[in-house]
Amino acid sequence: MRKAAFLLVLAVVLALGAGGGWYWWTVWRFEESTDDAYVQSDITVISPKIEGYIKAVPVDDNQRVKKGQPLVVIDEEDFAAKVAQADAAVGSEEAAVDTDDSRLDLQRAMIEQATAEVAAAAAEKTRADQDYQRYQALMASDVASRQRFETARADAVKAAAALAEKRAALVAATGTLRLLRAERDEEKAKRRQAQATLDLAKNDLANTVIRAPVDGVTGNGSAEPGQYVKPGEQLMVVVPLPSVYVTANFKETQLTHMRPGQPAEILVDAYPDHPIRGRVESFAPASGAEFSLLPPDNATGNFTKIVQRVPVRIWVPTGGPLAHLLRPGLSVTVTVDTKTPPGAARVAATGGDGAIVGAAHAAAAAATGAARR
Numbered sequence: 035m036r037k038a039a040f041l042l043v044l045a046v047v048l049a050l051g052a053g054g055g056w057y058w059w060t061v062w063r064f065e066e067s068t069d070d071a072y073v074q075s076d077i078t079v080i081s082p083k084i085e086g087y088i089k090a091v092p093v094d095d096n097q098r099v100k101k102g103q104p105l106v107v108i109d110e111e112d113f114a115a116k117v118a119q120a121d122a123a124v125g126s127e128e129a130a131v132d133t134d135d136s137r138l139d140l141q142r143a144m145i146e147q148a149t150a151e152v153a154a155a156a157a158e159k160t161r162a163d164q165d166y167q168r169y170q171a172l173m174a175s176d177v178a179s180r181q182r183f184e185t186a187r188a189d190a191v192k193a194a195a196a197l198a199e200k201r202a203a204l205v206a207a208t209g210t211l212r213l214l215r216a217e218r219d220e221e222k223a224k225r226r227q228a229q230a231t232l233d234l235a236k237n238d239l240a241n242t243v244i245r246a247p248v249d250g251v252t253g254n255g256s257a258e259p260g261q262y263v264k265p266g267e268q269l270m271v272v273v274p275l276p277s278v279y280v281t282a283n284f285k286e287t288q289l290t291h292m293r294p295g296q297p298a299e300i301l302v303d304a305y306p307d308h309p310i311r312g313r314v315e316s317f318a319p320a321s322g323a324e325f326s327l328l329p330p331d332n333a334t335g336n337f338t339k340i341v342q343r344v345p346v347r348i349w350v351p352t353g354g355p356l357a358h359l360l361r362p363g364l365s366v367t368v369t370v371d372t373k374t375p376p377g378a379a380r381v382a383a384t385g386g387d388g389a390i391v392g393a394a395h396a397a398a399a400a401a402t403g404a405a406r407r
Contacts, residue, residue: 295376
């Protein structure tokens, strides 16, 4: 009996050893696991763009909000007055531009009048010159009197002077036109400046209502009615749940065969009975030590080699029974199957089939855990 029992135990041990060896050869040696992993999300910090006193806070902590929903309302009285003031300034500048346009139209008419007067003066000068030449010829033959000759000569001189005066007036009118155009351009620039001031005032008025930039859940609120706030001051955060992901800090020695797109099993410490099926999405551009506040300086006299860890982003499906239960900061354990080709790891974003690991895989994971223990 003892011999039979010994043989039976030996057979069981050999069978378990063979099964464990087969499992290690086919599955276990391709799995890379770490418990240095956490649920994360792209948390949005809510801050004001203007300064003022808070008028109302229409949301509470841990409240689900939609994109565009008001979160904080700042007293808008002063900003509405600035909008009215800027609007009046725009109206004043528009009136100034209209006045300059009217002056330009009047000046163009004056230029046309001056042009006509120049033409009339030129015609009068031509007539006076002809009379002067005629009387000069008659004077040479003693046909015309000297008085008529001198009168014709004086008329010719007066016509030349009048033509020069009219031409100078035309030049002056043309110069005034250029000056009026410059003044109009200046008024237009002032109008654009006033319009920009009005736009800024309207933006400030619109910014008195701080709205949710994304769908999510509010948290870490510090805004209270009557509180004076300044631009950039944190009032609350909006967590875009259920859109979360996992950051797993793998050792550098575990990244040899790990590639984006490979499947990953996620075990959440808070919900250990519901493993999630995700996939490797991307790798950080540097190790965690490089992004730390004080990066290590290895160019020193004493050097100790330390295995570095690289953050790996794991995609998490938005569907499944844990879709609305995952919160940033939760601890998880991530196991990546490096044997599976990257293209075979595409899983559905919703639905229980893509989110929960099958019974066979769960049993294999339990056997792996037992073997490790």
